[in-house]
Amino acid sequence: MSTIQRASCALGRWVGARLAYGPQIVRAHALLSVVALGAALSGCPGSSASEDASVDPQDGGTPASSGPAGPPLWLGVQGDRLAPLPPAGSTRSDSFATSDVCAQCHLASTGTALRDASGKDISPVGTWRASAMALAARDPFYLAAFADELARRPNIEADVQATCTRCHAPEAAIELQAGSTTPTFALMTSELSQAGHLAREGIACTLCHQIQNEGLGLPTSFTGGFTVGTERQIFGPYSSPLTDPMRTLVSYTPTYGAQIEKSALCATCHTVITHPRDARGFVGPEFPEQVPYLEWLASAFSNEGRIGTKAATCQDCHMPAADEAGATLDSPIAIYPAGLAKRKPFWKHTFAGGNGFLSKLAASDPTWIGLPLEAADHEAQSAATEATVRTAASLVLGTMKRAGDGIELPVVVTNLTGHKFPTGYPSRRAWLHVKVTSSSGEVVYESGRNDAYGRLVGRGESLLEAATFAPHRDVVDREEQVQIYESVPVDAAGKPAHRPLDAHHYAKDNRLLPEGFDRKNRWAAFTAPIGTDADPSFGSTDTVTYRIARAPAGAAIAVRLLFQVARPSDIEALADKPTPAARKLFDMTTAAPPLPVVVAEAKATAP
Numbered sequence: 001m002s003t004i005q006r007a008s009c010a011l012g013r014w015v016g017a018r019l020a021y022g023p024q025i026v027r028a029h030a031l032l033s034v035v036a037l038g039a040a041l042s043g044c045p046g047s048s049a050s051e052d053a054s055v056d057p058q059d060g061g062t063p064a065s066s067g068p069a070g071p072p073l074w075l076g077v078q079g080d081r082l083a084p085l086p087p088a089g090s091t092r093s094d095s096f097a098t099s100d101v102c103a104q105c106h107l108a109s110t111g112t113a114l115r116d117a118s119g120k121d122i123s124p125v126g127t128w129r130a131s132a133m134a135l136a137a138r139d140p141f142y143l144a145a146f147a148d149e150l151a152r153r154p155n156i157e158a159d160v161q162a163t164c165t166r167c168h169a170p171e172a173a174i175e176l177q178a179g180s181t182t183p184t185f186a187l188m189t190s191e192l193s194q195a196g197h198l199a200r201e202g203i204a205c206t207l208c209h210q211i212q213n214e215g216l217g218l219p220t221s222f223t224g225g226f227t228v229g230t231e232r233q234i235f236g237p238y239s240s241p242l243t244d245p246m247r248t249l250v251s252y253t254p255t256y257g258a259q260i261e262k263s264a265l266c267a268t269c270h271t272v273i274t275h276p277r278d279a280r281g282f283v284g285p286e287f288p289e290q291v292p293y294l295e296w297l298a299s300a301f302s303n304e305g306r307i308g309t310k311a312a313t314c315q316d317c318h319m320p321a322a323d324e325a326g327a328t329l330d331s332p333i334a335i336y337p338a339g340l341a342k343r344k345p346f347w348k349h350t351f352a353g354g355n356g357f358l359s360k361l362a363a364s365d366p367t368w369i370g371l372p373l374e375a376a377d378h379e380a381q382s383a384a385t386e387a388t389v390r391t392a393a394s395l396v397l398g399t400m401k402r403a404g405d406g407i408e409l410p411v412v413v414t415n416l417t418g419h420k421f422p423t424g425y426p427s428r429r430a431w432l433h434v435k436v437t438s439s440s441g442e443v444v445y446e447s448g449r450n451d452a453y454g455r456l457v458g459r460g461e462s463l464l465e466a467a468t469f470a471p472h473r474d475v476v477d478r479e480e481q482v483q484i485y486e487s488v489p490v491d492a493a494g495k496p497a498h499r500p501l502d503a504h505h506y507a508k509d510n511r512l513l514p515e516g517f518d519r520k521n522r523w524a525a526f527t528a529p530i531g532t533d534a535d536p537s538f539g540s541t542d543t544v545t546y547r548i549a550r551a552p553a554g555a556a557i558a559v560r561l562l563f564q565v566a567r568p569s570d571i572e573a574l575a576d577k578p579t580p581a582a583r584k585l586f587d588m589t590t591a592a593p594p595l596p597v598v599v600a601e602a603k604a605t606a607p
Contacts, residue, residue: 067462067463068460068461068462068463069451069455069457069461069462069463071453072453072455072568072571072572073572073575074571074572074574074575074585074586074589074590075586075590077575077578077582077583077586079578079580079583080580080583081580081583081584081587082143082147082189082579082580082581082583082584083189083190084367084368084370085138085189085200085368085369085370086190086191086192086196086197086200086370087370087371087372088100088197088200088201088370088371088372089192089196089197089200090197091194091197091198092250093171093175093194093198094175094230095171095174095175095206095210095228095230095232096171096174096175096198096201096204096206096207096210097205097206097250097252098197098198098201098204099125099128099129099134099201099204099205101250102124102125102205102206102250103125104249104250104336105245105246105249105334105335105336106123106124106125106205106333106334106335107121107123107124107125107126107335108121108122108123108126108335109335111335112331113331113332113334113335113340114126114331114332114334114335115331116323116327116329116331117323117325117327118323120323122323122329122331122346122348124205124333124349125205125349127348127349127350128204128205128349128350128351129371129373129377130359130362130371130373130377130378130380130381131349131350131351131352131381132351132353132355132358132359132385133202133203133204133349133351134201134202134203134204134371135202135358135359135362135369135371136167136168136169136202136203137168137169137188137199137200137201137202138200138202138362138369138370138371139168139358139361140358140361140581140584140585140588141357141358141361141566141571141585142164142168143185143188143189143581143584143585144574144579144581144582144584144585145164145499145500145574146160146164146185146581147185147579147580147581147582148499148574148579148581148582149164149499149500149501150185151577151579152279152499153277153279153281153501154279155279155280155281156277156279156280156281158182159277159281160277160501161182161183161184161185162182163274163500163501164500165182165183165188165199166182166223166224166269167203167223167224167268167269167272168202168203169183169188169198169199169200169201169202170203170207170224170226170269171198171199171201171204171206171207172187172188172195172196172198172199173199173224174207174228175194175195175198176195183195183199187199188200189581200370203269206234206252207228208260208265209234209235209236209260210228210229210232210233210234210235211226211227211228211235211259211265211268212226212227212228212229212259213235213257213258213259214227215227216259216262216264216265216267216268217262217264217267217304217305219273221264221267221268222267222268222271222272222273223269223271223272223273223274224268224269225268226265226268226269231253232251232252232253233252233253233255233257234246234252234253234254234255235255235256235257235259235260236254236255236256236257236260236333237256237257237260237261237347238256238333238343239256240256241254241255241256242254242337242340245334245336245337261313261315262304262313263293263296263302263304263313263314263315264293264304266293266314266315267293270290270292270293270314270424271290271291271292271293271294272288272289272290272291273286273287273288273289273291273526274286274287274289274500274501274503275287275501276491276492276497276501276502276503276504277501284492284504285504285505287489287503287504287505288526288527289425289426289489289500289503290423290424290425290426291523291526291527292314292419292420292423292424293314293419294521294523294526294527295418295419295420295423295513295514295517295527296314296418296419296514297521297523298514298517298518298519298521298523298524298527299418299419299513299514299515299516299517299518300418300514300515300516300517301418301514301515301516302418308516309516310418310515310516312418315347317388317417317418318350318351318352318353318388319347319348319349319350319351320347320348320350321345321346321347321348328344328345329344329345329346329347329348330342330343330344330345330346331343331346333346350381350384352381352384352385352387352388353385353388353424354385354388354389354392354422354423354424354428354563354565355385355424355565356381356382356383356385356386356389356565356597357564357565357566357592357594358565359378359379359381359382359385360378360379360382360592361585361588361589361592362378363375363376363378363379363382363592364588364591364592365587365588365591366378368584368588386597389563389597389599390597390598390599390600391416392415392416392417392421392422392563392599393413393414393415393416393417393421393430393512393561393599393600394413394414394416394600395411395412395413395414395559395560395561395599395600395601395602396411396412396414396602397409397410397411397412397557397559397602397604398410398411398412398543400557400604400606400607401607402553402607403547404549405549405550405551406547406548406549406550406551407547407548407551407606407607408545408546408547408548409434409545409546409548409557409559409604410543410544410545410546411432411434411543411544411545411546411559411602412541412542412543413432413485413512413541413542413543413544413561413600414512414540414541414542415512415513415514415515415540415541417514418514419514420511420512420513420514420527421485421511421512421514422485422486422511422563423511426486426487426488426489426503426506427565427566427567427570428486428563428564428565428566428567429484429485429486429563429564429567430484430485430486430511430561430562430563430564430599431448431456431482431483431484431485431561431562431564431596432447432448432482432483432544432559432560432561432562433446433447433448433449433450433559433560433561433562434446434447434448434476434546434548434557434558434559435449435557435558435559436548436551436555436556436557436606437555437556437558438552438554438555439552439554439555439556444550444551444552444555445479445548445549445550445551446458446459446479447476447478447479447480447481447482447546448482448483448560448562450562450595450596452593452595453568453593453594454564454566454568454593454594454595454596455568456482456484458479458480459479464480464482465568465569468495468496468507469484469486469488469496469507469508470482470484471508471531472508472510472531472532472535472538473544474534474535474537474538474543474544474545475544475545475546475547476544476545476546476547477546477547483544484510485510485511485512485542486508486509486510486511486567487506487508487509487511488506488507488508488509489502489503489504489505489506489507490503490504490505490506490507491503491504492504494507496569498569498570498573498574499573506530507530507531508530508531509528509529509530509531510529510530510531510532510538511529512539512540512541512542513529513538513539513540514540515540516540517539517540551606552606553606553607554605554606555605555606556603556605556606557603557604557605557606558601558602558603559601559602559603560598560599560600560601561598561599561600561601562596562597562598562599563596563597563599564594564595564596564597565594566594567594568594571585571586571589571594574586
């Protein structure tokens with residue numbers, strides 16, 4: 001192939017990808033036609049009409065390929081970037097204090113207090129400060145989505161701000177509500193005021209530890225409906241705490257609070273019920289944006305409202321009370337005063353869940369993030385998060401059998417968590433990657449491969465990111481079919497919704513259910529699976545049968561379950577009319593693409 005031919009192929013793929021993702025980005029239909037024709041005549045790889053416009057009849061005519069896999073839209077976007085976020089600042093208000101105030105006593109120093117047997121810092125502040133909780137208001141993806149919502153809904157700016165800040169900047173939200181205002185995007189990203197510093201603290205010490213035991217677990221407590229008192233009580237899990245030091249130093253009173261160990265406390269911000277809004281502010285029906293607490297309530301893990309056979313709270317899994325070797329932790333809760341008794345159990349505040357992508361973004365530009373942390377700190381948090389993800393599900397291969405010149409391969413995936421897998425914000429997804437390699441090293445079958453940007457691709461680098469969404473599958477019999485576990489929100493017109501306040505209902509939710517899931521639970525309207533009724537094997541375990549033609553005997557079979565925090569299409573959507581916050585996200589995403597994490601894998605040999 002000549003240099004001119006290679007250039008034509010590359011340009012054709014580049015333009016085609018942009019048109020596939022949205023003609024508003026590149027209005028160059030005539031150019032596309034010329035380049036595509038030239039590419040076809042030149043014999044470009046992946047240029048055949050059958051590959052670029054393939055249709056999956058099982059999907060009701062939905063394209064199974066979005067065209068050639070050109071660069072994603074976030075690459076090379078021109079324009080202003082959101083300035084670096086202000087560094088963490090120290091402040092105290094009537095109700096709250098920034099984490100540096102707590103660090104005076106609750107951050108490891110010299111000595112053995114707040115350290116494990118290996119000397120590693122296990123202090124509350126030390127394990128929290130690189131977590132997703134600490135970065136909740138500095139998250140580039142969140143800030144880009146927030147700015148995008150404001151740009152598209154200028155007539156309801158106050159409504160958007162209230163919706164987007166109550167749980168990401170809760171301390172500032174409470175401080176400002178007395179004046180009937182809410183944190184603004186500008187306050188969060190640039191102001192050096194007291195409220196600005198509190199906003200950028202994210203979900204911090206004096207917020208969670210002051211939540212009252214009032215209405216927790218009830219609908220009124222969801223979507224940031226927590227109550228913080230005015231008595232400056234710091235609730236903890238230990239009875240009879242020593243009160244004088246904290247009273248003297250920071251004017252808070254340590255108080256035993258049973259609620260600090262309950263999942264219902266976490267549910268206040270991790271049960272998010274939104275309402276779609278149009279540009280004029282019309283409010284639509286309730287939409288369960290993320291409801292891991294409600295999923296857990298209906299599972300065998302719940303110990304609230306039912307007797308769970310595997311009872312475990314959010315804190316049990318996300319605030320481990322053991323070190324990496326599995327030894328139970330015990331330590332004084334503070335370094336001052338000296339001689340405090342050891343507490344056991346002692347919970348680390350790592351809050352490792354699924355969002356390792358956030359940590360990688362932060363590691364790509366820690367100076368912009370604005371925290372006194374190095375890239376290595378964020379990478380360590382990402383590693384801890386990925387280790388947690390690898391405990392979320394298992395994968396085993398069933399008994400294979402020959403079928404003509406191919407094989408039938410059952411793949412069994414089991415959710416091991418106390419909520420759906422994956423759970424949380426609906427940009428998250430998991431999928432199966434199945435690869436068959438002959439004894440000569442030739443790849444004879446591959447379903448679920450991703451490219452360097454985290455996008456699903458097929459042979460010839462053709463995109464497999466469907467224009468709508470891929471259905472749940474009980475049987476996969478073609479390479480371009482991929483079993484994807486995800487929730488897909490759509491707007492009132494039934495089109496995939498990439499923005500939180502566009503989401504009207506779910507068109508698909510085949511995320512694996514937690515063990516013991518009660519499909520008739522009181523929250524069934526919010527938690528029931530969607531699009532799986534025809535699959536009798538679907539539940540907390542799912543069996544997918546792969547019918548792989550032309551799989552020679554002795555071929556090596558490798559199956560992986562992959563998890564991705566952010567669908568590339570959700571990032572691409574921000575490139576339509578990018579804000580400065582979106583452009584900064586694109587820079588960081590270019591350095592740290594949303595690549596999937598391997599949750600589980602299995603290997604076998606074809607019979």
